[in-house]
Amino acid sequence: MSQSKQEVRYAHLERQVARLERRLADLHEVDRRFVTARLASFGLGILAGFIALFSVGLEASLLIFGVTFIAFAVLVWLHQRTQRTIAQFEGWAEIRRTHLARMRLDWVEIPPRPWTNSTPRTPLETDFDLLGDRSLHHLLDTAVTLGGSQRLRAWLNPDRPDLAVIHQRQAILHELQPAHTLRDKLTLAARLAAAADTKAEPETIWDTQPLSDWLTETNAPDPQLRPWVWLLSSVALLNLTLLGLNLAGFIGAWWYGSFTVYVLLSFFKASTIRQDVFSEAAALADGLRPLTAVFSHLENHSYRHQPHLRDLCQSFLETDTRPSRRLQQVTRIVNGTGLRRNPFLWMLLNAAVPWDYFFVYQLQQLRHKLADELPVWLEAWFEVEAHCSLATFAYLHPDYVVPEVKSGKETPLIHGRGLGHPLIPRAERVCNDFALESPPQVILITGSNMAGKSSFLRTVGLNLVLAYAGSVVPAQSLTTRPMRLFSAIKVTDSVADGISYFYAEVKRLKSLLDALQQADKLPLFFFIDEIFRGTNNRERLTGSRAYIRALVGENGAGLVSTHDLELVHLAEETPHIQNQHFRETVEQGRMVFDYTLRPGPCPTTNALRIMALEGLPVDNHGEN
Helix, strand or coil: CCCCHHHHHHHHHHHHHHHHHHHHHHHHHHHHHHHHHHHHHHHHHHHHHHHHHHHCCHHHHHHHHHHHHHHHHHHHHHHHHHHHHHHHHHHHHHHHHHHHHHHHCCHHHCCCCCCCCCCCCCHHHHHCCCCCCCCHHHHHCCCCEHHHHHHHHHHCCCCCCCHHHHHHHHHHHHHHCCCHHHHHHHHHHHHHHHHHHHCCCCCCCECCHHHHHHHHCCCCCCCCHHHHHHHHHHHHHHHHHHHHHHHCCCCCCCHHHHHHHHHHHHHHCHHHCCHHHHHHHHHHHHHHHHHHHHHHHHHHCCCCCCHHHHHHCHHHCCCCCCHHHHHHHHHHHHHHHHHHHCHHHHHHHHHHCCHHHHHHHHHHHHHHHHHHHHHHHHHHHHHHHHHHHHHHHHHHCCCCECCEECCCCCCCCEEEEEECCCCCCCCCCCCEEEEECCCCEEEEEECCCCCCHHHHHHHHHHHHHHHHHCCCECCCEEEECCCEEEEECCCCCECCCCECHHHHHHHHHHHHHHHHHCCCCCCEEEEEECCCCCCCHHHHHHHHHHHHHHHCCCCEEEEEEECCHHHHHHHHCCCCEEEEECCEEEECCEEEECCCCEECCCCCCCHHHHHHHCCCCCCHHHCC
């Protein structure tokens, strides 16, 4: 039997991991040998030096100590290089192991995301399992930075899908999907940089906001500093000229006067030259260096066949403002201000020229520029990380398809073949066809307990969320148009607010009617699971009938699942209501579900069967 694309991709990644693990085993053996060699060279060298000192003389002993020091230093350098190589190979292996875990939905091996315990921003995040542990975000998110993870989270919450944005993301997805080496390099560089910046484990989420806040919290550059630097420079130039003429014998010691003026002027604005200003330069360099290690990949990457990605990364390609150039400028300031550690040389330079003033001015100007430029770089990087998450998802699932998202009333609201649930393992996943042409349409989905109604609602919802995010979808094909999404699936009560489950559900359903009645160019697609489950059977049936009738005729369409088979008769009142269902069978005393969506109302129920199968007393006269 021939392998599927998914199986081929999985086997390829397994072979890569196996090769990396073999290479790591060799490198760890080399690492152990370096440890032994360092101890041996140091110990034997010291021993030989002392033996030579007492048997040959001081000169021979010093020679042996010198050779020992050089040999030990070389071994340390080679050992550190090997350890850096080990860290890189371990990073490569971990990235690919995580890829395999994402493919087989091994949640334990997929790194946790920062949103596991966050409060959902929208009902969609709760209803469609978009956020938290074992969620769609958990599955997709490969971002190392908090900003990149936040960006993907925003993309998975489509408020008003924009067709142009969707097509742009799909274009970048097309360029990034085969560029798996670039994506993995960016991830590895970011993990190593994050570990260096935060002194934390490589898997720790990297928050770059403190650096941005630190840059923007300062005031604008001192406007008086530039003319003051020019004034001091002019006086210093005059002073050096007069000193040169004096030494040449052309004039007297006139430079005494100019030097006195220079010293007085320097002390007049000495408060500008604070000791902590120079530590700021080092702090700025330390903050930029990890970022530049990542940005360098985007600076030096060839975008020959990736025009859309190039447009996204344009801020890294500008010659005068690219991150590496700014880091070089910061490094020069750090080197210049570092002369304070040598008091004699520092005093000599400042006596000749306004050395400190010049670098303080340069630091103020550069920090002011970086306060404007860094958010632009980070914005582009967060976008790249979110795009890489979607591209990795597409790469790991080569049989998923890019949905066709179009505008216009001739485009169906949704037309999908083989729609699957991305959070259900492939071996257990059942795919269904589903189509809904235009509003107003309501699909009533009936079926027994555990037959798959709720999962199907989430299947449709998740496919639409992925489509609007610009991602591939688990389907044979999907055509849709931009729509607002509204869900009432996991409605919860609130004891703290004194809200019962039923009242919370009523409020949520009222919000749906309000959204449907809004004048909007985008139709509303809604999902309601087990309507009015919080009240008794008689009132639930009466309320459900009236509510479903109210849904028809508005600017929207959607799915309503229910246990109430009496509601299926609503389809006889209007062609805008259709019945579809899931069913089950009893085989060898156990319930069997095929999770296949079928047209028409459900012909069976299973509550009493489940009760009977578990040994509970059942009145057979009440069985449907």
